[in-house]
Amino acid sequence: MALDADQIAGTLAARGLRLTRQRRAVLDAVAEASSSVSPVQVFDAARVRCPELGLTTVYRTLELLSEIGALRRVHGPDHCEAFVPAGAAHGHTVVCSRCGRAMEFTECDMRAVVDAAARQTGFRITEHFLQLSGECPACGERAGRPHRAAADGA
Amino acid sequence: MALDADQIAGTLAARGLRLTRQRRAVLDAVAEASSSVSPVQVFDAARVRCPELGLTTVYRTLELLSEIGALRRVHGPDHCEAFVPAGAAHGHTVVCSRCGRAMEFTECDMRAVVDAAARQTGFRITEHFLQLSGECPACGERAGRPHRAAADGA
DNA sequence: TGCTAAAATGAAAACGGTTTTCAGTTTCAG
DNA sequence: CTGAAACTGAAAACCGTTTTCATTTTAGCA
Numbered sequence: 028m029a030l031d032a033d034q035i036a037g038t039l040a041a042r043g044l045r046l047t048r049q050r051r052a053v054l055d056a057v058a059e060a061s062s063s064v065s066p067v068q069v070f071d072a073a074r075v076r077c078p079e080l081g082l083t084t085v086y087r088t089l090e091l092l093s094e095i096g097a098l099r100r101v102h103g104p105d106h107c108e109a110f111v112p113a114g115a116a117h118g119h120t121v122v123c124s125r126c127g128r129a130m131e132f133t134e135c136d137m138r139a140v141v142d143a144a145a146r147q148t149g150f151r152i153t154e155h156f157l158q159l160s161g162e163c164p165a166c167g168e169r170a171g172r173p174h175r176a177a178a179d180g181a
Numbered sequence: 182m183a184l185d186a187d188q189i190a191g192t193l194a195a196r197g198l199r200l201t202r203q204r205r206a207v208l209d210a211v212a213e214a215s216s217s218v219s220p221v222q223v224f225d226a227a228r229v230r231c232p233e234l235g236l237t238t239v240y241r242t243l244e245l246l247s248e249i250g251a252l253r254r255v256h257g258p259d260h261c262e263a264f265v266p267a268g269a270a271h272g273h274t275v276v277c278s279r280c281g282r283a284m285e286f287t288e289c290d291m292r293a294v295v296d297a298a299a300r301q302t303g304f305r306i307t308e309h310f311l312q313l314s315g316e317c318p319a320c321g322e323r324a325g326r327p328h329r330a331a332a333d334g335a
Numbered sequence: 336t337g338c339t340a341a342a343a344t345g346a347a348a349a350c351g352g353t354t355t356t357c358a359g360t361t362t363c364a365g
Numbered sequence: 366c367t368g369a370a371a372c373t374g375a376a377a378a379c380c381g382t383t384t385t386c387a388t389t390t391t392a393g394c395a
Contacts, residue, residue: 155312
């Protein structure tokens with residue numbers, strides 16, 4: 028997920044802040060994740076690179092990086108507090124209910140749904156959180172289901 | 182939100198469970214709320230009717246009523262864990278990010294989106310979790326936004 | 336190169352919401 | 366009436382998050 032470390036470093040510097048080794052580790056951990064991640068997941072992942080990293084710093088950094096727009100907070104169905112790289116914020120996640128593998132999909136046109144909801148409720152809708160789940164191709168095959176082309180769409 | 186107490190009592194009875202005074206108080210508290218409510222809000226509201234009600238019971242009841250489909254869990258603006266009465270129809274929830282008020286919308290046709298996601302990822306999609314958030318009509322007006330008749334079919 | 340002030344850090348304590356434990360009460364079937 | 370199961374509230378335990386605090390790192394500068 029394209030998170031330009033230099034650019035982020037610049038944004039921080041403009042505030043007199045720094046992109047330290049710890050912050051870099053947190054940033055990378057979120058960027059490399061295949062789905063939204065909770066603070067503890069970030070902690071575990073980032074610790075591989077930066078073993079002396081503390082959980083406190085993870086929280087502080089997630090907060091900070093959200094503030095400057097590098098990350099985005101999302102409400103996951105499981106963990107309420109989860110983070111995704113800001114670039115992926117408008118993509119959505121498909122999670123395999125068998126193996127947990129997650130993929131992003133970006134070709135999502137929610138306009139019709141959002142418009143319908145706005146029409147029905149009168150809300151001015153500004154955000155949507157969508158998470159799909161099902162069976163990934165690998166699990167489908169493993170379960171003996173013939174591997175139909177992805178474009179099949181059924 | 183129409184929550185038919187008799188029907189719920191029946192659903193509970195089918196499991197050998199009961200709609201006690203306390204559970205009834207919790208149910209009513211959520212049903213009467215104008216927005217999504219947190220466990221503590223339910224506690225406070227239900228206590229007016231049932232002063233000896235304990236917070237523990239509120240948690241247990243909210244869990245139970247969600248399980249049988251009488252309530253729906255949503256992500257509130259402040260509190261992650263919030264509840265709204267579940268409409269009879271299987272719908273989705275729109276939550277106001279200002280005041281927490283929630284509405285259901287049922288005219289949701291996710292087929293296009295789901296198909297697109299399946300096409301892009303190769304997943305066989307079986308479930309979706311969708312939550313919209315934005316600004317409810319009342320908050321929109323309060324914020325000085327002209328009341329465009331979104332709900333009036335405009 | 337040293338020095339200073341600000342930024343940043345981790346460990347531990349504090350905090351607050353949720354869950355579990357437990358002993359006692361209510362309800363229902365027989 | 367009696368026994369078993371459902372149900373309850375208070376208190377304790379639990380767990381994720383935030384705050385506190387003493388220490389370390391860093392950038393700017395003489």
